[in-house]
Every structure is written in C-alpha cells, then in structure tokens.
Amino acid sequence: MTVIRAILKKEFTSYFVSPVAYVLITIFLILSNWLFFNTYFLDEQASMRIFIARLPWIFLFFVPAVTMRVWAEEKKLGTMELLMTLPVKDYEVVIGKFLASFLFLLVCLLLTLSVPMTVAYTGDPDWGPIIGGYLGSLLMGTAYLALGLFISSMTENQIVAFILSLLVSFLFLIIGENFVLYAIPDWLVPLFEYIGFGSHFISITRGVLDSRDLVYYFSFIFFFLLLNVKAIESRKW
C-alpha cells in the first residue's frame, strides 16, 4: 500500500508540474463545453444527452494524450531502471500509475460539472441519465486509460504511444457501431456488439445500470492492466 500510495502521489503531482496538463485540461473543457452549448440553447431541452454522447469522441484524443508519456518516458529516460530496482512489485507500480491517471481523469470530469449546473439552472432535467452519463463516461474513460497505459508501456516513443492508443481506442469505439454491424456476417454481430464500447456506454447513459455492462468495463480494465504488468515484466525476457 505504501508503495502504491507513493507512486500515485508522485505521478499525480507530475501531471500538474508540466504545462502540458493545463493545456490538455483547457482544451478538454473548451471542447466539451463548446460542443454542448453550441446546440443546447437551440434545442430547448433540459438534457445533457448531446454532451454525454460526445464525450467518448473527445476522450478518444484526450486520454491517449494523458497516458502516452506515463511509461514511454520512464523507458526513454532510463528512470525505469531506477524505479524497478526499488523494492516494489511490478503490479504495485502499474496500479499506482493507473490510479494517478484515473484521478486526473476524474478531476477533468468534475471540472465539467458547470454543464449540468447550467442545465439545472435553465430547465428541469431528468437526473437519472445525467448521473448515468457521468458514470458511463468515467467507465469508458477509464477503459481508454487502461488501454493507453498498456500501449505506453510497449514503446519508448510518446508519439507512437499516442497514435497507437488513439487507433486501438477508435477500433473499440466503432466496432459496435451500426455501419460496422451491417457490414459483417450475422453471426459476428453479437460478438462485435459486445466487444465494442458503444452498446455498454449507451445503456449506462440511459440511466440503466446493468451488471453485464459493469462486468464488461471492469474486465476490460483488468485485462489491460494485466497486460501492462506483463509488458513491464517483459524486460526480463
């Protein structure tokens, strides 16, 4: 626990010492707010549906930018050697770094709370989908994080990590979309639908908490954290 906490603290602070984090947060907030308010007042509907529906696409760029440096930089600078010769277990470091990025994501999401506040001020929204929307976004963002962290641990080049994470996340995002489902053989449809983020995200954002969706996200996150641990161990091959 001490180790996880120490790494979590260090990693989380390190997000905020570089100006990159502030730039990222700013872009994230501007983009998410603008994409929302852009249509909100035309819609005359006190709902956050549009805001929530766009978050996965914003995360697609935002999360890889958060995760790209986490492992790649350690490898590039050689600090990996320093870190992994401290009395730590591989999984403790992986969890510490993951939790730090999760906290960072959480902070970013909390900063968008101005949006539901506006919605509540201007109308009388149904809170179920809003809370579900935030939960779904958090789960999806965290899934992206786990994926991005794993990819960052495979390379020492941040740009490569960014692009690969973006591509793979994109794949998971569109794989369950209708235009893909129409194009594939019928027997593959349920599988693709299950693997893709979309179906799970949509059902949570409707405010329906189905254990199958939660299981999906948790196993997705767990699976990529496990791969991350394996990738860290791979220096030993």
Add this chain to the structure above:
Amino acid sequence: MIEVKNLTKHYGITVAVKDVSFSVKKGEVLGFLGPNGAGKTTTMKIITCFMPPTAGTVEVGGSDILEDPLSVREKIGYLPENTPLYSDMTVESYLNFIAEVRRIHPRDRRERVNRMIETCSLKGVLKKDIGALSKGFKQRVGLAQAMIHDPKILILDEPTSGLDPNQIIEIRKLIKELGKEKTIILSTHILPEVSATCDRVIIINDGQLVASGTPEELQNRAAGESVIYTTVKADAAKVQTVFTSLGWVKKCSVESKQGERARFKLLATQDVSDPTEQLYDIAVKNGWMLSELYRETLSLEDIFLKLTTS
C-alpha cells in the same frame, strides 16, 4: 555478501556476460573494470534485480535474486549508469519519494533525508528541479538516492563519470569513507580510481572474467617479466657477462654509454623475488660504482591493456 556464480546473459544473439563467477566479502570495495561493452552494466543490472540472468545464480546477503528480489533490492542502493532521475521533480520531493517507496518510517524520513542532504551537500539546490541541475549535482542526487535507506550494499555504475576533478576527488573520498562499513561494487574507466578506492579488482573483457585480485596482486601477477635498469661505472663488457650469467636474467643489453658509465637494461624472469637486491650485492662484491638501480613495475593501465586487447 554477494555471490555471483556462473552468470550468463544473452540479449537475443549477443552474449553480454559469459559464465562469470566472483564474490564480494562484507565491507569490501570491489572495482569492476573492463572496456566498453564488456558487460559491467549488464552484470550490475542482474545483481540489482532489474532483469534476470539467462543462466547462473546470484545471492545477495543470503537472498537469491530470483527467489526473493524484494529483499535483495532492499539491501542494495543502486546508482545506474548515466544517473537517470525524474527531471521534473525537485531534489527534495524526489528524495522524499524514494524514502517513501523504500518504506522508511514517516517518523525517520525527515531525518534520513536531511542526513543525505548533508552527506551529499545538496542544501543549496533542494528546491530546484532536478532537470536544471549540473551533472555533478545530479550525480550527488543519484548517490543520495542510493544511500537514503542506509543500505549494506552499494552498487555504483561509473559514479565519477562526467565530474570535474574536484568533485571526482570528493566522491572518491566519500566512497572510501563509506567503504569502511559498506560493501561496494563500483565500475569505472578511470584506473587510478581503482587504486585509490578499491580493495579488490575484477577485470572483465567481452563478457568474461579475465582477472581478479587486489590491485597489487594484479600488478605482480600480470607483470610477468620485470624490467630493471641499472647504471654501473665499470668495464661494460665484464658487467654484461656477469649479469648474463645469472640464472634469472633472460637478457642483458647496454642501453647507453657515457664514458666509463654504462646503463644496462635487464629482463628478469618471473620467479625471482628480489632482483634489485641481488644486483646490488653483486655490484658491491665486485667493487662497481652503482649509480642507478630501478625496477620498472607495470601500471594498472599496462595490465588492463594486456588483458583486454588480444
């Protein structure tokens, strides 16, 4: 304290370390020598549990590196090659981070960090980003980080590389001081450093151990035949005959001549222990005027060159 047995490491098809065995006793300072690419860093990375060997075993203070890596890592303080550090942290927060990960009790943390600040003279740069420090200060931060938990064993990969002469001397002094109670392995390319700081030396070349012993032992052993210069005021031809007739003189030649005085160069075989004394005796017996008697010993550089070039 450290037992390395038949250590072998392959990187793909490159063999970086080949069947290396050595041991380091408690309180010993071991110098690790070898040309670039010899396998020094690789060996250190294995001892510190960064990566496992392809074959062979290493025991550190009774713990096996594969079976109990955590307790091995706890016993060791490690300064990796090129001193990698988190450049976006301040010196203070970095040392605190290491102390925390090393599980130093919160009660003692302050005191340990302060002691390191003192030992490594870091007071002036505490609030600075590590990335903004000069090479020498980075090196000191690296050393402070390695010693913060007061480890029994220190492994230092080229601790003085890139430092100015003042700092080199300072770090050597520190190592010498630490060596009184700690077991230390240090690698270096600076040979006088070895004589200055190490109790024992091992030389590896191309992944293989080629020599080990105290600096003096190595000098004697590798010396092979020694060269003696002597200047005698006497009949040169006669002197030469007398010297050549000695069993242990392989060759005797006249180097230079100045009037009655002649300078001889003698090649002595390995098995004679006190050639200069014998020569002195002979000169006295024969009533020769001896004005120079000098035995050339091979420097560590010569030995290094001899063992690592083929």
